[in-house]
Amino acid sequence: MSKENQKEENAVNESYRQKPKVAVYVCHCGGNISDVIDVKRVAAELSKYPNVAISREYAFMCSSTGQDFVVDDIKNNGINRVVIAACSPFLHELTFRGALNRAGLNPYLYEHVNIREQSSWVHKNDKEGATLKAISLVKAGVEKILRQDPLNSIRVEALHSVAVIGAGIAGLRAALSCAENGLDVTIIEKSDSIGGNLRRSGNIYPTGEKASSIPENLSKKVLSMKNVKIYTQAEISFVGGYVGNFQLNVKKSDGNFEKVKAGAIIVATGFNHYIPHEGEYGWKKSTFVLTLPQFNELLEQSAGSEIEIEGKKIKSVAFMHCVGSRQIDGIDKPGKNGKVNDYCSRICCTAIIHSANRLKEKFPYVDVFDIYTDMRTYGMHHEKYYKDASKNDVIFFRRPLEERPVVEIGSDSIKIKTKDVLTMNEEMEIEADVLVLGTGIVPNDISDLVEYLKLPRGSDSFLQEVHPKLRPVEVSNNGIFIAGTAQGPMDVMETLQAANTAAVKAAALLSSPDIPLDPFVAVVDEDKCTGCGLCLAECSYSGALTMMEKEVNGKKKKVAVVNPALCKGCGACVAVCEPRAINVAGWTLDQFDAMVEAIAKE
Amino acid sequence: MSEKKPKILIITTNHSSYPGANAVGQAHLSYDSNTYIIRVPDPVMFPENFYMKAFEKGIAGIIIMSSGSDCPYEGAYDRLSKRIQNVYNLMKGKNIPINRLKLTTICTVCREAFIKEISDMEKVVAK
Numbered sequence: 001m002s003k004e005n006q007k008e009e010n011a012v013n014e015s016y017r018q019k020p021k022v023a024v025y026v027c028h029c030g031g032n033i034s035d036v037i038d039v040k041r042v043a044a045e046l047s048k049y050p051n052v053a054i055s056r057e058y059a060f061m062c063s064s065t066g067q068d069f070v071v072d073d074i075k076n077n078g079i080n081r082v083v084i085a086a087c088s089p090f091l092h093e094l095t096f097r098g099a100l101n102r103a104g105l106n107p108y109l110y111e112h113v114n115i116r117e118q119s120s121w122v123h124k125n126d127k128e129g130a131t132l133k134a135i136s137l138v139k140a141g142v143e144k145i146l147r148q149d150p151l152n153s154i155r156v157e158a159l160h161s162v163a164v165i166g167a168g169i170a171g172l173r174a175a176l177s178c179a180e181n182g183l184d185v186t187i188i189e190k191s192d193s194i195g196g197n198l199r200r201s202g203n204i205y206p207t208g209e210k211a212s213s214i215p216e217n218l219s220k221k222v223l224s225m226k227n228v229k230i231y232t233q234a235e236i237s238f239v240g241g242y243v244g245n246f247q248l249n250v251k252k253s254d255g256n257f258e259k260v261k262a263g264a265i266i267v268a269t270g271f272n273h274y275i276p277h278e279g280e281y282g283w284k285k286s287t288f289v290l291t292l293p294q295f296n297e298l299l300e301q302s303a304g305s306e307i308e309i310e311g312k313k314i315k316s317v318a319f320m321h322c323v324g325s326r327q328i329d330g331i332d333k334p335g336k337n338g339k340v341n342d343y344c345s346r347i348c349c350t351a352i353i354h355s356a357n358r359l360k361e362k363f364p365y366v367d368v369f370d371i372y373t374d375m376r377t378y379g380m381h382h383e384k385y386y387k388d389a390s391k392n393d394v395i396f397f398r399r400p401l402e403e404r405p406v407v408e409i410g411s412d413s414i415k416i417k418t419k420d421v422l423t424m425n426e427e428m429e430i431e432a433d434v435l436v437l438g439t440g441i442v443p444n445d446i447s448d449l450v451e452y453l454k455l456p457r458g459s460d461s462f463l464q465e466v467h468p469k470l471r472p473v474e475v476s477n478n479g480i481f482i483a484g485t486a487q488g489p490m491d492v493m494e495t496l497q498a499a500n501t502a503a504v505k506a507a508a509l510l511s512s513p514d515i516p517l518d519p520f521v522a523v524v525d526e527d528k529c530t531g532c533g534l535c536l537a538e539c540s541y542s543g544a545l546t547m548m549e550k551e552v553n554g555k556k557k558k559v560a561v562v563n564p565a566l567c568k569g570c571g572a573c574v575a576v577c578e579p580r581a582i583n584v585a586g587w588t589l590d591q592f593d594a595m596v597e598a599i600a601k602e
Numbered sequence: 603m604s605e606k607k608p609k610i611l612i613i614t615t616n617h618s619s620y621p622g623a624n625a626v627g628q629a630h631l632s633y634d635s636n637t638y639i640i641r642v643p644d645p646v647m648f649p650e651n652f653y654m655k656a657f658e659k660g661i662a663g664i665i666i667m668s669s670g671s672d673c674p675y676e677g678a679y680d681r682l683s684k685r686i687q688n689v690y691n692l693m694k695g696k697n698i699p700i701n702r703l704k705l706t707t708i709c710t711v712c713r714e715a716f717i718k719e720i721s722d723m724e725k726v727v728a729k
Binding site: 088090114116117118119121122123124125126129130132133136137140456458459464520538540541568569570571572574575576578584587589592593595596597599600601 | 609611617620621623624626627628630631632633634635636637638639640642643644646647648649650652655656659660661675676677678681685710711
């Protein structure tokens, strides 16, 4: 056991049997809370509440000064329970648990009350109501923490191996970083080869290098690592276990099954290019209507002084932005999931302008038109591509977001009719030999995997992280990380950064022989347990709950026994236990009863 | 706005509706301040008498915002649904209108649905 763990356990024994002395801290969050809620009044009200020894308010409780208040009060004023009224606990619960730990108090003797997202931000026009609500919620928090037992993290043994699902550049980069950190890595790839979409993406910004060189270089390095195993044409048929000890059933290309064991899983299932509906901007109605990836392939293959399709010299090319992106319900046709893609695919503007510049550089005689909605060439120095395109005589038309250009396929050319915002909504007719559709990015269909791993997805169907800034590669399931475009549209640089981040998180998680888990699992009070077994019938997780004969107070009796590594902490068992012998640690019925009592009181 | 209104207890889940309630705040949408959100791993943990006691204590309406079919806990939603049916029977026995307890599903981004559920319950408890 590490020094830190020992310190945590020692703190348990010292603090919790003492008479409760609660400290309440009300955060201003700059003005995010205090502009609406009268934080001084909340603190003053709570200072009169039973068992509250200290009640303060401060500008930023999450700052080092704010945390120091907590540490000092524990060390010097005998505080043994803490309530912090601030932002969402999802943002700073760990911050304050750390502060309690530093002060030598069990980190779970702390309750976080959300008075920002669920009070000040939603009751801006009702300052009095928001303040009264905050007072009630903080009182409920005090009631909860008064009934809180100190808890210790559950420790589960960790396998020092990672399963990486997907072998595009995100999967390869994550696998390589994990392997370089000494972890055994198994890559599971559905298709018959590794490298992903980038193998077919022509020339890419910002380096101007051949896209395929990136997966090629990564593949070489990954294949040279002795601790990396790769399965291609392999599908996952089941995932069991938990953080530190996952088991994946993998159906291999030969039809046989392999059991892969891993301490963590990195999901790098990538993206697909949007495929237009038949007839959408002339798609499938002419061989001269191409998607951007198709055009890039043509551009890279075209040598000599002319670019041709089916023997015809191409003299003019029009690029259309936002095909399959920023769609509008009621205007655009929904996809198979019944939804339109209302998100921005982010990378297409830069990719289109980059291709337009490449076209002009390679074949200067070609007239280039660019029909865009909003020019979003975001990223370091990417604005330069737009300026270069202007210098290269690319002619721009800006169409209104809610109006769709009309494409007419002629015998010798393609006519695009659109309004142009840049010329006060004048109706324009653009004639071009080729129309290139700047197709957006859509998530790969990974429904089975989503089901096996219980992965959260956003409304856009991409995988959803816990928090875009604070926990950008983690999902709510412990031990599972996401990397790259499975999470949303990203360019190559962002994808590789995300993959590295996921790998570092996985390596950090598996760096110790065992992993600390939240202790919020079922616990049994053996004195109260009657051995009726009703709880067992409610439990869905095999092995999480068993009935055993044990000696309790010198007498043998049958009692429920919890396996904390298998218990998910749902509490299904709790509801059927009349004597309240079984509870979820940290979330007991007595705590909730007391909270409701505090809320209901006038 | 700050007149005393009947209190509504909103039971949310760590995995979906609590982040959903946060999303409502992050979008700076608004709803009435007589709403009190508590979070649980899953509402399946509450026995029938938890709800009855809450009504006895003076809570006017309860909205259970579950994770529905997306619940990460196996079988929990089915068990919860059955339990709520039992609570409805107990409520009928005590002459408490059953529309004062609502079992619904709210996801991490269900902002409009979250607001609508509160608005509907506000109408119920105002009667």
